[in-house]
Amino acid sequence: MTWFIDRRLNGKNKSAVNRQRFLRRYKAQFKQSISEAINKRSVTD
Known part of the structure; x- marks a missing residue:
C-alpha cells in the first residue's frame, strides 16, 4: 500500500x-x- 504525505506549507x-x-x-x-x-422576524424587528 502506498502512502502519500502532503508536505505543502500551510499559509x-x-x-x-x-x-x-x-x-x-x-x-x-x-x-x-x-x-x-x-421568517420569524417582522417588519418592526
Whole structure:
C-alpha cells in the first residue's frame, strides 16, 4: 500500500481546510436556521 504525505506549507490561514470541511458538513443546517430566523422576524424587528 502506498502512502502519500502532503508536505505543502500551510499559509497564514492554517485552519482553512478545517473551516471548509465544517461548512460543507453543516451547510444544510445553516441554510435552514437562517431561513427560519428570517421568517420569524417582522417588519418592526
